[in-house]
Amino acid sequence: MGIGKTLVDRKVGDFCELQRDTITNSRSRRRNRRRPKKAAPPVQILVETCKDVFSSGGAGIVPPPQDIEKLQSVLDGITPEDVGLTPNVPYILTNAEQRISRITYLHIYVCENFSIGIFCLPPSSVIPLHNHPGMTVFSKLLFGTMHIKAYDWVVDSPSGSSAIVKPSENVSPETRLAKVKVDADFTAPCNPSILYPEDGGNLHCFTAVTACAVLDVLGPPYSNSEGRHCTYFRNHPFSSFSVDGISIAEEEKKEYEWLEERVLPDDVEFVGKNYNGPKIVEN
Template sequence: MTIEAMVEQRREPVAHVHRVGYANRSIRKKRRKRAEKCASTVPMALQDLFVSCKQMFKGSDTVPLPEDIERLCNILDNMKPEDVGLSSELQFFKTKAAVKGTPRVTYTTIYKCNDFSLCIFFLPANAVIPLHNHPGMTVFSKLLLGKMHIKAYDWVDPPRADGPDTPNQLRLAKLEADNVITAPCNTSVLYPTTGGNIHQFTAITPCAVLDVLGPPYSKEGDRDCSYYKDFPYTAFSNGEMELKKEEGSCYAWLEETEVPENSKMDGIEYLGPQVDDSRC
């Protein structure tokens, strides 16, 4: 089942959401029949990804072993859009016309449990997933389709042990990534305190990103998402750490902010190939 059908199954209709695409009734009927016929068939790459995640993610406060990380990266590096029911031929990925208003991100969840989640994010051209963190999480991001800019930071000093950051307090962060990537490309990995745990995605063209989060966000626990605004290093003085001008470009000040308006996303039901939990 393609993303056009997924969009028609949106859980919460929003008037100004950028729609990924539509299929008419006869096309949807044919797709349903094809989906029913192929329901028992799971792409090997997707099933391997799922099984590996079940084996390597062991809950909060654990980071996968290096050999497990390498194994998961190898699976993701070789995954294609078709493994999750997508294609570059879909109208969403061919759209060139400007989106009216603020482009809105859509997401769908392939699978979620207490230990990990598999999600796909759809970003129209110029859409932004604002600068945000992944507390206590290891995250694998695979750009399946499109072209996007990634900016990522890590804290210079480790998080304080006496509680969460105080809002509006500036903290120094080191720039870990500031580059453009184009699919197909290798998987990026971030860790609880390294690898660019605080990052931002900006779509240059319509994009689809497959994310593996272990463990997933939890608003009830200590893994809720925080958002940040970055300022150049030279914008504020720092008596504790003086850098040369050329070194300053590798650092920035981050300030925690309220939830940005453009961080709101629309969830849709995943109707692509299903993973088989019984085979684990």
């Protein structure tokens, strides 16, 4: 890039103007060589850690426990300032009359093994219930309060083989039974969360109680060409349908819901904006 060349030319010019005794001062040069390198920005460390953690990953492959702990530790230390974000950016503030959930996405990094980005949600906005097929997902709430409702699919294996649990009634074939794993408010600072391809709440919905932002790491990333596309869902109470061969106690029925595939609702809009934090340098 031109910027780099200009900087080099300037440095060369400055060097040529130095006094001869400064140039020949070997002791000064030794001191300069010993000067420690400047620490990498936390977001750069995050990218390098993800490269290591997801280096041999793929759809449905979960990183080893020690790698998961390492990535969680890096995420735990990241602050909004580390990614150039503050709670008062204009696209997070909104007025009460706004009828559309306008979610802003700040793209940080993507490669074939993982992606990193930030979702910024104004108060009361919603990221609808959606899935993460074959992905391991790490989420760090940077600021604000968010309600998270997450589910895992229910599978019935009476003979040792997994089967999708669907209603007995004549309803949409894309309707399946899921179990609620999380249904609670979270306020920053809090521990990073993790969901796995088959458990931990692979399907979830975000609702902004206050203006908030969440840093997401997906490994591998969404890819339509590889069949990892984002699917949205509408939830129904368990009592809406019945299913053959499964009996659930009355007090446990609130833990189960039917999820029906749907298109992205008209009252939700995703808008991409430039990430203005520290630039990522390829090593």
